Amino acid sequence: MHAKSYWNPxxxxxxxxxxxxxxxxxxxxxLGASALPKRxxxxxxxxxxxxxxxxxxxxxxxxAGPAHPLKDWLVLEVVGVxxxxxxxxxxAGRFKATVEKGPNITVRGRLAYALAGGVVMGVAAGLAxxxxxxxxxxxxxxxxxxxxxxxxxxxxxxxxxxxxVRRQWI
Amino acid sequence: xIAPFPIAFGSEEAFLLSGLVIGGFFGFAxxxxxxxxxxxxxxxxxxxxxxxxxxxxxxxxxAMAGFYAxxxxxxxxxxxxxxxxxxxxxxxxxxxxxxxxxxxxxxxxGTSVVxxxxxxxxxxxxxAGIVIGTAxxxxxxxxxxxxxxxxxxxxxxxxxPTLLHLPPWVLVxxxxxxxxxxxxxxxxxxRIFQAKYGMIELTPEPTRRMPQTRLAxxxxxxxxxxxxxxxKTGGAVTxxxxxxxxxxxxxxxxxxxxxxxxxxxxxxxxxTPRGIPGARPLDDSTAAAVLAEVPANxxxxxxxxxxxxxxxxxxxxxxxxxxxxxxxxxxxxxEVLAPVAPEFDLESRAAAERQRMMGAYFSGAGAVAAPPPxxxxxxxxxxxxxxxxxxx
Numbered sequence: 426m427h428a429k430s431y432w433n434p435x436x437x438x439x440x441x442x443x444x445x446x447x448x449x450x451x452x453x454x455x456l457g458a459s460a461l462p463k464r465x466x467x468x469x470x471x472x473x474x475x476x477x478x479x480x481x482x483x484x485x486x487x488x489a490g491p492a493h494p495l496k497d498w499l500v501l502e503v504v505g506v507x508x509x510x511x512x513x514x515x516x517a518g519r520f521k522a523t524v525e526k527g528p529n530i531t532v533r534g535r536l537a538y539a540l541a542g543g544v545v546m547g548v549a550a551g552l553a554x555x556x557x558x559x560x561x562x563x564x565x566x567x568x569x570x571x572x573x574x575x576x577x578x579x580x581x582x583x584x585x586x587x588x589x590v591r592r593q594w595i
Numbered sequence: 596x597i598a599p600f601p602i603a604f605g606s607e608e609a610f611l612l613s614g615l616v617i618g619g620f621f622g623f624a625x626x627x628x629x630x631x632x633x634x635x636x637x638x639x640x641x642x643x644x645x646x647x648x649x650x651x652x653x654x655x656x657x658a659m660a661g662f663y664a665x666x667x668x669x670x671x672x673x674x675x676x677x678x679x680x681x682x683x684x685x686x687x688x689x690x691x692x693x694x695x696x697x698x699x700x701x702x703x704x705g706t707s708v709v710x711x712x713x714x715x716x717x718x719x720x721x722x723a724g725i726v727i728g729t730a731x732x733x734x735x736x737x738x739x740x741x742x743x744x745x746x747x748x749x750x751x752x753x754x755x756p757t758l759l760h761l762p763p764w765v766l767v768x769x770x771x772x773x774x775x776x777x778x779x780x781x782x783x784x785x786r787i788f789q790a791k792y793g794m795i796e797l798t799p800e801p802t803r804r805m806p807q808t809r810l811a812x813x814x815x816x817x818x819x820x821x822x823x824x825x826x827k828t829g830g831a832v833t834x835x836x837x838x839x840x841x842x843x844x845x846x847x848x849x850x851x852x853x854x855x856x857x858x859x860x861x862x863x864x865x866x867t868p869r870g871i872p873g874a875r876p877l878d879d880s881t882a883a884a885v886l887a888e889v890p891a892n893x894x895x896x897x898x899x900x901x902x903x904x905x906x907x908x909x910x911x912x913x914x915x916x917x918x919x920x921x922x923x924x925x926x927x928x929x930e931v932l933a934p935v936a937p938e939f940d941l942e943s944r945a946a947a948e949r950q951r952m953m954g955a956y957f958s959g960a961g962a963v964a965a966p967p968p969x970x971x972x973x974x975x976x977x978x979x980x981x982x983x984x985x986x987x
Contacts, residue, residue, distance in 0.1 A: 431635075434649040435778075435812040437628030441650060442657025444620040449662050451613050453601030454677040456621050458705035459725065466729045480933060482743055483733045485925045486901035490865060496607075498614040505618020506625070506705065507712045513626030514713030522714040525633040525701065536720050539633075542700025543707070543721040546693055547728015548735075550704055552746055553689025554682060557697070558705040560690070562651060564679035566658035568766055570753040571681030575690035582694020587640035590699055594637045595792060 428518040445566055452498055455563020458506070459550035460499035463487065468494045483551055527594040538593055600671040622709050624654075631713040633701025640698050643788040645781040652774040656816060659770060663763050680903075682749035700724065750840055750902070750921060775814070838897075840921040843930045844949060846871065846896055851956055858889050862899040863924070871898060871920070871927055872957065894918065901925045932957055 431437070448456050467487035470478040471494065478484050487494045514520040526535040550556040553575055555564070561579055564572025604610035628650040629635045638644035666673040697703050700721045702710050707725065710718025736743045756763040849857045850873060860877035861870045877885055877897070889895060895917050902923035920927060932954055 431629040431646075432627040433812070434628055434646045435653050435816075437624055438650040438653025439657055439812075439816070441621070441624040441628065441654035442661070444617060444624055445654055445658035446661040447620070448617050449658065449676065450600060450665075450671065451602050451617065452610070453675055455679075456617070456705075458703075458708060459729070462704070462722070462726045462729045466726060466733060470730070470733070477737075480737075480929050481733055482736055482746065482922070482925075482929065485929070486903065486923075489868075489900045489925050491867065496611070498611060501611045501614035502618035502621065503708060505615040505620075506622035506708045508615075509619035509622025509624075510626045510631060510709035510712030511622075512619075513623040513709075514631060517627070519626070519631070520714050522716065524716045525710075526717070527634065535717060539700045539702070539717040539720040540724040540727075542696040542698070542702075543724015543726075544728040544731065545696030545699060545724075546704055546721075547725040547730075548732045549689045549692035549696055549728075550725070551689075551729055551732030552742075553686045553693065555679065556693060556705065557651075557703040560679060560686065562654060563658075566655045566662065567676065567678050568659065568663075568755040568763070568770075569679040569681065570755055570758050571683055571686040571749070572679050573755065574681075574683060575686040575693075578687050578690030579694040579697065582691035583640045583698045584694075585691075586695045587637075587698050591641065593699075594634060594701070595641055 441562075442566075445563060448502075448563075449567075454498070455559060455567070456502060457499045457555065457559035457563065458503060459547075459556045459559065460497065461503040462547065463551070464494045464497060464500055527592070529595075530593050535593060538590065600675060621705075622712065625706060625709045626713060630706045631709040631715065631718070633706075633710060633715070633717050636703075636706060637698060637701040641788065641792070642784050643792050645785050648781055649778060652777065653816065656771050656774050660767055660816075663767050667764060678752050678754060680750045681753045682746070684748060685746050688745070696728075747922070771816070775816075839916075839918045840902075841896060841918040842921055843927045846920055846927070847931045847957065849894075849896075854894070856890075856892060856894040858893045858895050860885075860895065860897045862897055868924070870924060874898070896920060898927070899923045 445456055448454065463483070464487050467478060467484040470481070470484055471488045475488070478488050511520070524532050524535055526532065530538075546556065553560055555572075555575070557576075557579060560572045561576035565576050602613075604613070625631065629646055630650070635644055636647055639647035662671075662673075662676075665671045693703070700707070700717070702718060702721045704725055707718045707721040711722055712718075736746055755761075756766045759766070846857075846859075850859075850871075859871055859874035861874040862877055863870065864878070866876055875885075886895070893916075896919070897917065898920035900923050902919065902921055902925070922930070930950065
């Protein structure tokens with residue numbers, strides 16, 4: 426089956442914006458992504474070292490209450506992202522087990538970069554209390570001051586380093 | 596007429612299910628925009644495909660204009676919205692780092708989920724990296740006190756209209772105008788750099804270029820915003836009144852000193868784990884009535900589990916000052932109740948001594964009589980505040 430083209434970016438953006446607005450109105454908060462890894466790490470740490478987890482400034486809040494750390498709106502929302510992404514890719518004929526990379530890098534090299542980039546982003550999303558979804562997109566749409574600073578710095582960081590990792594992509 | 600906002604769901608399951616549905620649309624929109632493909636996202640930083648910028652800013656202006664227009668028309672109460680608090684330096688440094696990780700992995704946390712869901716191994720590996728990085732950061736804040744300070748510095752809710760002393764609609768229109776200009780610029784930049792790199796074929800082929808259509812769409816969006824703002828009936832959009840943070844140790848000192856102005860309220864829905872001694876319960880529905888009985892010039896201090904719940908003093912008596920405990924009950928436990936490590940350097944010795952004294956007092960080991968236990972009236976009334984976790 427031949428893969429369909431992507432949507433016009435402004436159309437995809439409008440649907441994304443309406444979804445974000447729906448999240449604002451229904452839940453009183455925006456969209457997010459890094460909440461799931463944070464809560465998963467909190468849950469795992471709580472199983473191994475409950476006292477340390479409760480005292481940890483980044484994880485303590487997720488295990489403070491009686492509720493299960495994964496019983497949270499944002500966690501279910503990320504599960505929805507998996508389903509929505511899967512359905513979208515399937516219907517457009519884009520579901521494919523493969524590795525996206527430029528022509529000048531091996532699969533192993535690309536996956537090493539992906540892992541390293543993921544680690545850096547895990548640290549970054551921890552420090553900034555959110556990622557491109559929770560800070561830049563959701564906080565940006567609410568005109569939150571810190572979220573705009575975050576958003577501008579994401580682009581700054583990407584452009585600052587792009588030259589050095591160009592072999593991966595072009 | 597203010598719409599019920601956020602929607603009060605009958606059961607927690609229904610509320611969680613709404614997250615699943617909204618997340619589904621989020622994932623679908625990202626996939627349709629091409630955000631499951633790391634090459635397409637990375638192209639943003641080599642300027643030959645600016646899809647990231649276009650999708651992201653279109654989404655921002657739609658949601659921003661929609662939210663501020665509804666709030667401006669008085670249809671939603673903006674003070675009930677969870678707005679990301681500003682931790683400026685943590686966000687500046689974290690943002691830069693996230694950009695670095697973004698171009699290394701080609702994906703950001705949200706898009707890595709969609710990438711994995713469409714079968715991409717690089718997406719799955721990125722998620723594994725994010726989980727490792729999250730654990731690394733959690734461990735690192737315990738090891739390096741300066742990192743914890745960086746992480747905790749700030750926490751006030753600040754929105755640009757308040758910061759710049761501009762009415763929200765001016766900011767909204769300004770962002771729409773800037774974004775529309777940038778869209779036109781992005782279309783031009785793409786053409787220049789596509790010629791430079793040669794047409795790089797992304798899987799699958801990008802849509803045929805239709806700048807007019809895109810510009811028309813951007814223009815329509817701007818029009819919608821102007822029209823919706825024209826209907827603005829004057830209901831002022833205000834940021835939640837910024838409430839001053841107060842350090843847990845300062846609260847502890849005030850309690851020990853029996854500060855007569857201090858009035859403590861517990862905002863938690865579930866008050867089973869012991870709160871700060873002497874605190875009275877407070878929930879949204881009864882807040883105004885309860886606070887009316889607070890003596891004039893009182894210093895009202897509020898706390899929740901972790902300092903993330905935002906409270907606005909809308910409709911509350913104006914002759915008292917409101918503060919919230921920075922970091923909530925979690926910070927109270929770690930900064931007042933937790934035993935202090937002995938190996939402090941000279942500089943922090945005084946601070947450590949202070950915390951040790953407070954800890955001893957509240958755990959009952961001090962010579963001073965403990966303050967009265969927290970008053971518990973009735974059950975935990977009303978599920979007013981949903982627990983809000985920090986951003987994404």
